[in-house]
Amino acid sequence: MSGRRPWAALLAGLACSAAVLVAPSAGAAGGRLTCHSGTTVFHSGSTRLFWATRGRAGARHPVWYACGSALRTPHRFVGGSHASVDVVGHFRASGTRVGFVWEQLRTVGFGVEARMSIGWVDVTTGAERDALLGSPGGVGFGDVMSVAVGDDGAMASVVKAGGDSEVIGYAPNGPAGLAPPQPVATVPGGDVMPGSLTVSNGQVSWSTRSGAMGAVRVGG
Numbered sequence: 001m002s003g004r005r006p007w008a009a010l011l012a013g014l015a016c017s018a019a020v021l022v023a024p025s026a027g028a029a030g031g032r033l034t035c036h037s038g039t040t041v042f043h044s045g046s047t048r049l050f051w052a053t054r055g056r057a058g059a060r061h062p063v064w065y066a067c068g069s070a071l072r073t074p075h076r077f078v079g080g081s082h083a084s085v086d087v088v089g090h091f092r093a094s095g096t097r098v099g100f101v102w103e104q105l106r107t108v109g110f111g112v113e114a115r116m117s118i119g120w121v122d123v124t125t126g127a128e129r130d131a132l133l134g135s136p137g138g139v140g141f142g143d144v145m146s147v148a149v150g151d152d153g154a155m156a157s158v159v160k161a162g163g164d165s166e167v168i169g170y171a172p173n174g175p176a177g178l179a180p181p182q183p184v185a186t187v188p189g190g191d192v193m194p195g196s197l198t199v200s201n202g203q204v205s206w207s208t209r210s211g212a213m214g215a216v217r218v219g220g
Contacts, residue, residue, distance in 0.1 A: 033073075034073070035067035035072065037052055037074065039051055039052070041088065046068050047069075047093065048068070049067075050065055051063060051065070051088070052065065052074075055082060059082040061081050062080045063076055063080060064076070064079075066121045066126065067123075069124075070124040077126070078100075078130075081104075084104050084106045087104075088103075089101055092147055092149070094151075095149075096123055097120040097121065097123070097153065099118065099119070100119055100121070100147070101118055101119075102115075102116070102118075103116050104116075116132070116141060118155055118169075119178065120153065120155065129153060129173060129177045129178040131180050132180060135181075137182070139159055139180075140161045142159040142162065144157055144159050145166065145194050148199050149199070150173075150198075153178070154171060154199055154218075155173070156168065156169065156170055156197055158192045158197055163190075164189065165187060165188050165190050166186070166187045166192050167185075168183070168184050168197075168204060169181035169182060170204055172218070172219055187208065187214065189212075192208055193208065196208075202218060203218065204218055
């Protein structure tokens with residue numbers, strides 16, 4: 001999703017994260033990377049995701065890499081830019097894939113251009129898919145509370161776009177990659193438990209802190 005607004009709260013939050021990314025990490029700039037380099041952002045079993053600073057002096061930027069039992073050398077899956085603030089988080093594993101949320105900010109005139117994507121990286125093949133939020137008729141820009149990855153590579157998301165409600169989104173996976181997330185349900189109370197979100201067997205399911213359960217059929 002791309003848009004131009006001040007988004008002061010988002011900018012402040014990402015600026016704090018950017019302050020951490022400014023300091024060069026192990027294996028930074030043009031040095032050789034190994035699966036022990038950088039700053040760990042996700043670790044489960046043999047799977048490790050990390051970021052390291054890359055690029056020449058004056059144009060250094062964070063790049064995110066994946067390692068695993070089948071990826072013995074770092075595999076790049078998200079590359080930032082020296083002209084933007086990039087933050088990758090909300091990691092959640094499902095099988096061989098790890099889902100994530102990628103937020104990017106660029107200053108444009110007196111405002112900010114913001115982009116937000118959901119995606120996944122396969123830690124056995126290195127394959128990566130991502131899709132922008134905010135496509136026409138799709139899930140709008142907001143605070144992504146959780147993501148889930150299905151066995152077929154489809155993704156579900158919980159987005160708090162405004163007010164108290166949360167939107168459940170669904171992005172099918174196909175030969176061309178992830179399709180833009182589309183809204184499939186709205187939870188008025190906005191209290192979906194992030195870890196309860198699943199997408200499996202053509203169904204997105206979730207539960208709320210108040211004890212309610214929800215599910216909706218998706219796909220063909």
